[in-house]
Amino acid sequence: MECISIPDHPEPLPKEVALTILANKGPSMDIIKLLDWQDQQDFYVMVLERFSHCMDVFDFVGRNGGSIDERFARLIMWSATLAADACCRRGVYHGDIKLENLLINFKKLDVKLIDFGCGDLLTESAYTSYSGVF
Structure with a gap:
């Protein structure tokens, strides 16, 4: 388990x-809140946090026949953009x-x-590794 120091x-x-x-x-209204954590x-x-009546956007799109209307797509992209911007301003690369x-x-x-399991601290240099699924 990789650990890092933060202020x-x-x-x-x-x-x-x-x-x-x-x-x-x-x-930030667009980033999940960490309420607590425990080290085992x-x-x-x-x-x-987890709100009622929620699912991930992948499942949401799937349950809507594999597509969503432009209004929903715009809302999702706007929120993702705001969240990514907030992360970058706080030194986090998601x-x-x-x-x-x-x-x-x-x-x-x-x-x-x-x-944020595939994330890292934001750097000025290029990222040379990738985590996740292609």
């Missing part, structure tokens, strides 16, 4: 926990923005970016 935390944290904390520094011997547990990592509350039409 305001005396000990290094698991990378996914640290990146989620950093991404939430300051107001061989793993860690994250407690994240590294895996895709439909499965966007939750949509289909009653309120809120969209949140989740899963």
Whole structure:
């Protein structure tokens, strides 16, 4: 388990926990909130917010016949863009923005970016490795 040090935390944290904390520094309606976390011997547990009536956008599109109208697509892309911008301003590279990592509350039409497990601290240099599925 890779750990990194971040400001305001005396000990290094698991990378996914640290990146989620950093991404939430300051107001952002488009990034999942980390409510709590616990470090176990061989793993860690994250407690994240979860709103009612939600699913990931991949499943949402699938349940709508494989396509969505332009209004929904615009909302999803706008939220993903705002979340990515907030991450970058806070020094976080998400590294895996895709439909499965966007939750949509289909009653309120809120969209949140989740899963910072493939992320890293934002750097000025090029990224030379890739995590995830092609």
